[in-house]
Amino acid sequence: MDEEGAVLGVDVGGTQIKWVLWSPGAGVLGHGELRTPRSGPPAVLAAVAELIGDGKAGAAGVAVPGHLTDDLRAVRLLPNLPGPWEGLPFAAELESRTGVRVRLVNDARAFALAELTLGAARGRQDVLFVTMGTGIGGALALGGRVLRAGGDRVGELGHMICRPGGPACGCGSRGCLEAVAGGSALVTAVRAGGGRARTPEEVVREAGRSGGLERSVLETAGSALALVLGNVVAYSGVSAVVVGGGVAPAFAFMRPAVEAELAARVRLVGRVDLRLAELGSGAGALGAALAATTRAPHPTNGEI
Ligand SMILES: [Zn+2]
Structure with missing residues (x-):
């Protein structure tokens, strides 16, 4: 067969x-x-x-x-x-x-199962996975296993609120991380500022060409991501974070804020390994x- x-x-x-x-x-x-x-x-x-x-x-x-x-x-x-x-x-x-x-x-x-078994988190036990795309998804592995539970929401950090009363999210709430830092939100923010990017990839490309507006949008999103990641790392006890997804190149502009947030919490969370996914799309x-x-x-x- x-x-x-x-x-x-x-x-x-x-x-x-x-x-x-x-x-x-x-x-x-x-x-x-x-x-x-x-x-x-x-x-x-x-x-x-x-x-x-x-x-x-x-x-x-x-x-x-x-x-x-x-x-x-x-x-x-x-x-x-x-x-x-x-x-x-x-x-x-x-x-x-x-x-x-x-x-x-x-x-x-x-995505998490693949990166945990064959990719950036091989051999790790306690890892938070973040997928950056149109929205923001995630998964949590503890003790070397990707967790799931009723409702199939374990690890959905995209719907943690980082801006109370902020932009409306597709989930029905307001100010979710996804509504602030997801790919669609990045494009919306750039266009609201007068930029012309039509896709998250264009936002990242313009930021790389020293586009001040695009860079500032990504840095603002990075501070929201840092807040959520700092909280989740403190709460879950993970020692590594793996970032992937089609919009993961945006993370380069968000990384300084995330590193600063994790450094500020080092007494509690220890050294947290921030890695990009290895297995691609x-x-x-x-x-x-x-x-x-x-x-x-x-x-x-x-x-x-
Ligand atoms: Zn939401």
Whole structure:
């Protein structure tokens, strides 16, 4: 059936679906990507089922940009893809179409699992993971395991409030870190200041060209990130922070504020290792593959 126990990891993103065929013994056997259909869940389901159903993998892990139900079989909240995703039995649908066992995983938790197992946090036990993209996601590993619990929100530091009464967030609250320092928020802030950046990448590029406005927006966002990271590090006891995601280059402009905040708390938190992720944009798909290799088909709360 499968190549050396190969598993397929699929990362369903807002714009692209990335996949990797991976085996514990041979590593990456293949990878690729396609555009995410925007017409709704049936088209996304069909595209993912086609990837899984080609017969190369004995199991599949699928990362989604949202929160899963407690049994990890369905989507509970998935705001960044068009269509009615809530309650959709994604795993069962894929299994019935392909005959392959499917594990669902949140995309930030998949990123964390990959970086913890094969990337920047290899060999570490207690690590906070931050994903910088359109929004800000995260995950927490303690004792060498990426944690999860009911509600699938462990590690979601993007919704910690850093500016009480601040900008409205997609979650319904105000002043969340994501609403201040997420990729969309960076673009909004630059445009409000008269800048012309249309994407977070352009904000970072302009800041690198000594764009004063863009640099100041990133530094302001950095102070918000520093506040949240300082709190989370103090609270969780992690000794390392790994930053990744498509907008991670923005972290270069935020790092001084984060380092200053952690230095101010050194008596409590000790020396905290700040690292950039190592596995690139394929980390989510790789983490989904790793999740699919977990023995228990539907793990209970505690870890992914
Ligand atoms: Zn929020």
